């Protein structure tokens with residue numbers, strides 16, 4: 001049995017970043033930027049007004065000053081002439097600042113009669129001008145690697161980058177095993193249940209940028225598992241669910257070995273999730289998750305998500321944690337790291353009363369995994385603990 005940290009280290013050695021591909025901007029959200037990109041223009045490309053008002057010369061700004069309005073500048077339509085002494089140009093937000101002007105008085109501070117405006121008495125120092133390039137200059141970079149958020153997409157668009165270099169999505173072949181399982185929507189026999197882990201995990205992996213190939217459920221016999229592994233060929237990462245423990249019907253390790261699985265480790269000092277295995281299978285990495293639904297989802301969060309990040313060129317790091325105060329006392333933890341399902345209540349983290357690894361309803365109503373290291377001493381309400389967001 002190895003520690004969670006040692007398991008994660010080994011998992012990182014099984015995977016590497018995939019190739020770089022160019023995708024249209026509209027397809028780039030959520031993908032990982034693979035190379036630095038540089039702005040192909042400056043923004044704004046010209047000094048622009050940040051308000052609706054009148055462009056004129058700062059030196060002439062004083063209470064009751066009178067100006068003649070000689071033209072108009074709107075967004076997309078500059079005023080071609082020059083602003084001289086005693087002149088003003090009607091200007092709108094986003095319009096290029098006319099030559100000669102270095103100040104914009106907002107329209108609320110102006111009285112207009114025909115072509116004449118008079119300034120009010122409370123005009124501040126602010127010029128209401130956005131200098132050219134104040135947002136970014138030509139060549140300013142957006143640095144890789146980073147997962148592209150909606151705000152990054154907006155920035156790339158403004159930089160006029162229509163095609164974005166991103167890491168190829170890792171292909172995950174997802175293989176659920178068990179005679180007891182039927183797909184959602186099917187009619188289960190009296191001893192059967194609905195396969196859930198593969199659906200939850202597929203959603204999670206897609207969230208982390210993977211392309212998921214959901215394989216047919218493998219039955220608890222050699223031939224069926226062999227067939228399923230054959231279908232997994234071509235995947236970058238093969239994820240099996242169930243059949244990982246010590247029961248007579250737990251065949252993943254033995255069938256995997258026959259098919260060339262070079263095992264890196266089996267069993268991790270954690271709960272839930274102890275019977276986790278991993279290794280290399282041909283060109284693919286393989287990770288065998290325990291079948292209990294919460295165990296599978298916890299292992300997906302703690303192990304598979306960080307692997308997927310590495311496969312997209314992001315740094316090899318554990319799932320991000322934050323510190324939160326406990327809402328209740330906790331007894332000493334045992335020898336395995338405990339990933340407790342917990343809710344946030346009034347800024348405190350409150351462990352669920354039942355931690356059984358079959359309870360999807362509890363997982364679904366939880367906000368975080370409260371992480372307790374092996375042999376963590378008893379904790380008091382108010383103590384700070386590590387949490388992973390769900």
Ligand SMILES: Nc1nc2c(c(=O)[nH]1)N[C@H]1C(S)=C(S)[C@@H](COP(=O)(O)OP(=O)(O)OC[C@H]3O[C@@H](n4cnc5c(N)ncnc54)[C@H](O)[C@@H]3O)O[C@H]1N2
Nearest residue numbers: 176195196197198241242243244245250290291292293295
């Ligand atoms: N004698 C021992 N028994 C068990 C041990 C042990 O150390 N000694 N470990 C327990 C732990 S911890 C876990 S976790 C499970 C893991 O077992 P497997 O990975 O072999 O999983 P299965 O036996 O195939 O299934 C366990 C449980 O999960 C349900 N399951 C499986 N796949 C799915 C799915 N895709 N969707 C929904 N539910 C699924 C399955 O029906 C079982 O109820 O072993 C303990 N036993």
Ligand code: MOO
Nearest residue numbers: 272273274295357
């Ligand atoms: O690890 Mo099992 O995953 O404790 O239920």
